[in-house]
Amino acid sequence: MFCASLLAVALAAPAAAEPVKLSLLHINDLDRIEESKARGGLARLMTLVNRERAAAEHSVFTHGGDSISPSLLSGFDKGAHIIDLFNEAELDLMVLGNHEFDFGAAVTRERIAEARFPVLGANAIDSTGTLIEGTLATWTREVGPYTVGFIGLTTPETPEISSAEGVTFKPLVETARGLSENLRSNGADLVVALAHTGIVEDLELVNGDSGIDILLSGHDHLEITYYNGQRAFVEAGSQGEKLMVVEVTMDTVESRGKQVFVWEPQFRIVSTAGVEPDAAMAAKVQTYLDQLSKELDVALGKSSTPLDSRRASVRGGETAIGNLIADAMRQGVNADVAITNGGGIRGDKTYDAGTSLTRRDIQSELPFGNRTVKLQVSGEQLLEALEHGVSRVEEGAGRFPSTSGLAMTWSRSAAPGERVKSVSVNGQPLEMTATYTVATNDFMAKGGDGYVIFTEAKTLVDAAAAKYMASMVMDFVAAAGEVAPKVEGRVAAVD
Ligand SMILES: [Zn+2]
Numbered sequence: 001m002f003c004a005s006l007l008a009v010a011l012a013a014p015a016a017a018e019p020v021k022l023s024l025l026h027i028n029d030l031d032r033i034e035e036s037k038a039r040g041g042l043a044r045l046m047t048l049v050n051r052e053r054a055a056a057e058h059s060v061f062t063h064g065g066d067s068i069s070p071s072l073l074s075g076f077d078k079g080a081h082i083i084d085l086f087n088e089a090e091l092d093l094m095v096l097g098n099h100e101f102d103f104g105a106a107v108t109r110e111r112i113a114e115a116r117f118p119v120l121g122a123n124a125i126d127s128t129g130t131l132i133e134g135t136l137a138t139w140t141r142e143v144g145p146y147t148v149g150f151i152g153l154t155t156p157e158t159p160e161i162s163s164a165e166g167v168t169f170k171p172l173v174e175t176a177r178g179l180s181e182n183l184r185s186n187g188a189d190l191v192v193a194l195a196h197t198g199i200v201e202d203l204e205l206v207n208g209d210s211g212i213d214i215l216l217s218g219h220d221h222l223e224i225t226y227y228n229g230q231r232a233f234v235e236a237g238s239q240g241e242k243l244m245v246v247e248v249t250m251d252t253v254e255s256r257g258k259q260v261f262v263w264e265p266q267f268r269i270v271s272t273a274g275v276e277p278d279a280a281m282a283a284k285v286q287t288y289l290d291q292l293s294k295e296l297d298v299a300l301g302k303s304s305t306p307l308d309s310r311r312a313s314v315r316g317g318e319t320a321i322g323n324l325i326a327d328a329m330r331q332g333v334n335a336d337v338a339i340t341n342g343g344g345i346r347g348d349k350t351y352d353a354g355t356s357l358t359r360r361d362i363q364s365e366l367p368f369g370n371r372t373v374k375l376q377v378s379g380e381q382l383l384e385a386l387e388h389g390v391s392r393v394e395e396g397a398g399r400f401p402s403t404s405g406l407a408m409t410w411s412r413s414a415a416p417g418e419r420v421k422s423v424s425v426n427g428q429p430l431e432m433t434a435t436y437t438v439a440t441n442d443f444m445a446k447g448g449d450g451y452v453i454f455t456e457a458k459t460l461v462d463a464a465a466a467k468y469m470a471s472m473v474m475d476f477v478a479a480a481g482e483v484a485p486k487v488e489g490r491v492a493a494v495d
Contacts, residue, residue, distance in 0.1 A: 019251040020144035023056035024192070025049055026246065028064030028218025029238035029464070031071040031099070032369075033085060033285050035277070036239070042085055042285055043277030045240040048270055049089065050278065052245055058143045061090070064218030064235070065097025065154065065196030068111050070371070070467045072363065073288060075474065076295050078103045079111055081288045087116045088284055093139060095152035096121045096132070097196035097218060098465060101164035108164075109133050120152020120194055123175040127166035138179055140188060146250045146261070149183030151176055151212065153195040153205075155219060161465030172201055173208045180211025189261045190250060192216060198464075199224075206233045214246065214265065219464050225267040232265040243270045296363060299356035301477040304484045307351040309365055314342035315400045316393060317493060321345065321365065322402025324485040328476035329439040329469060330404040333374040333461055337405035337425055338439035339385060340469070341449045343398015344370060357483075362473050370441040371466035375457035379432040382406075383423060384453045390491075391416035399449040401491060404439075406430075409492045421494060441469055 027045065035041030053059045063086065068079025079100075086094070094117060100108050105126065112119045112134035121135035131137060139150045153176060156169035172195070180191045193205060193212040202217045204210075206226065214232045217224070221238035236244035245268040252259050307321040308314075314322055322345060330338035347365040351357070377385070389401035390410045409421045423430040442463035444451040477483055 019249050020146060021057045022143045022148060022248045022250065023052055023059040024214070024216060024246040024248065025052050025059055025061045026064065026216045026234060026244040027062075027236050027240050028196070028216075029066040029097070029221055030063070030240045031067055031069065031074065031082065032239050033071070033073070033082065034289055035272075039271070039273050040239040040241040041272070041277065042089065042240065043279075043282035044272035044275045045243060046089055046278035046281040047275050048243045048272060052243065052270075056247075060141055060148075061092045062194050062216050063091055063094040064194060064216055065095045066099040066218060066464075067094075067097070068107075069099040069102035070471060072296075072359075072468070072471065073292050074102075075471055076292070078107050080114065083111050083114045085281070085284060085288075087114075088281065091117045093117060093150060093194060094119050095194045095196050095218075096124055096135065096154045098155060098158040098162040098164075101158055101162040101167065102467070104163050105132065105165060105167050120150065121154060122152050122179055123156070123170040123172065124154050124158075124164075125168050125170060132167065138183055140183070143250065145252075146189045147187045148190045148192060149180075149186075149188035151179045151183070151191065151193045153193055153197060155197045155201060157198065157465075161461060172197060173204055173210045176205060176210035176212055184211075190214070190248065190263055202233060202235070206231050213263065214248070216244075216246070221464060223269060225269070227265055227267075234267065236269075241272055243272070244268075245270060296360040297358050299358050300362070300474055301480055302354060302356050302482045303351060304353055304482055305486055306353045307355070307485070309345050309347035309349055311348050312396060314345040314402070315396045315398060316342075317400075318487045318489075318491040319402065320485040320487055321347075323404065323488070323490060324476075324483060325366070325469070325473055326402045326404035326439075327485070328473040329372045329441075331476060332372050332467065332472035333439045335374050335405070335437040335439040337382070337403060337436060339389065339401045339403050339444070340441055341389075341398050341444055341451075342400035342402065343449055344368060344441060344443065344469075345402070357477055359474050362470050362477070366470040366473065368443070370443050370469050371463050372439055372461075372469050372472055373442050373445045373459065373463055373466050374461035375438045375440060375445060375454060376460055377436055377438055377454075377457045379430045379434045379436065381453050381457060382425075382436055382438065383420060383430060383432070385438075385451060386410075386423060387417055387420050388450060388453065390419045397449070399451065403490050407490050407492070409494050411494050413495050442466060
């Protein structure tokens with residue numbers, strides 16, 4: 001007995017003096033459960049997480065929010081599948097992102113109840129004046145002799161970009177400061193903010209009086225590692241294509257006769273490219289994909305007019321299907337007009353009048369996973385975008401516009417840049433100095449297909465907040481039950 005207790009003391013004593021390592025395994029913004037181009041997907045990610053967990057002294061697997069929406073699958077189950085899969089992955093901790101509110105706060109609460117991992121939402125206050133049911137403001141983990149406190153924060157922009165009716169969001173820095181103080185007075189050595197916040201908000205948390213040590217963020221889909229000697233800040237891109245590993249070494253050193261806690265981060269960004277998918281997770285993901293496949297064949301509604309998405313049609317002139325897509329986009333973000341590129345419409349086929357449209361039809365027409373963003377432009381910028389749209393029609397360029405809410409005439413024989421002859425917006429002549437809101441896709445908003453003019457526009461709904469174009473069109477057709485899009489002079493060639 002004597003020997004055993006002596007041994008215990010001998011083992012315990014150096015433990016406190018030895019540095020302890022904690023691996024924070026971070027992802028954010030993942031709504032796609034399957035891989036894409038041999039990267040990402042939960043099965044590959046799982047392999048990496050398991051590998052890191054096995055190698056780490058201590059680890060915490062964190063999710064920076066945005067998962068239950070806007071995937072195609074979430075259109076059927078409001079994101080239940082993703083909670084199930086993260087339960088399976090034994091996620092340690094998640095924070096609410098704006099997309100967690102896309103189906104309304106009641107669904108947010110349902111999903112939280114299904115999660116077997118803690119969900120943080122320190123600044124999200126429900127209509128009852130308390131935290132959203134099931135969420136925590138903070139969470140702590142004992143790591144060897146040290147205590148690590150986590151605070152969960154969500155962007156206060158959420159009510160503008162999602163459907164969080166009744167939920168209010170308290171200021172970030174102030175909330176973080178109060179909770180950091182609480183955590184530290186309750187013994188936390190290190191304070192980590194798990195936040196779904198935009199880059200400007202991230203920098204406020206990192207540079208401001210937030211009291212945090214480490215920020216694990218999301219929302220921007222950026223890959224970031226930052227350390228200024230005092231605070232660290234990371235974001236892991238999106239879709240679990242890479243796992244962000246922050247290895248934190250914690251230690252106690254003597255300074256001026258006092259024992260002082262010190263820590264230091266080391267960053268590793270590990271790609272899922274070339275990683276063997278985890279078999280168990282792959283099987284589970286596949287059952288959901290099979291389910292999705294069945295759901296895709298369900299008819300949404302009928303088109304009583306014929307549709308033509310052949311390549312030369314959508315890149316050469318106004319089409320009924322282009323009008324249908326543009327109408328759904330315009331309505332989806334409540335914009336004055338919509339413009340979308342013919343190159344983004346890919347079905348390359350015709351549909352007879354009376355065809356029942358399935359989700360698969362819409363998905364195959366809009367396969368890129370583009371999202372509908374909302375911009376604010378001047379009349380002059382709108383005209384420039386339309387001139388650009390018809391500038392290379394003779395080459396069959398993908399930029400050819402399908403529109404909603406506007407009607408234009410244009411001349412094929414005029415020189416590029418001088419082809420647009422007239423434009424009216426909702427029946428009124430275009431005013432150069434007026435402001436208009438435009439629904440377009442995130443590809444074009446970033447200057448894709450040469451729409452550089454849109455990069456100069458003010459963004460009202462950005463890609464991080466946006467919904468998928470395909471889902472918007474599906475919802476539009478399903479809500480209508482029957483659609484009858486026609487070529488009606490929206491993009492009318494005069495020669
Ligand atoms: Zn977000």
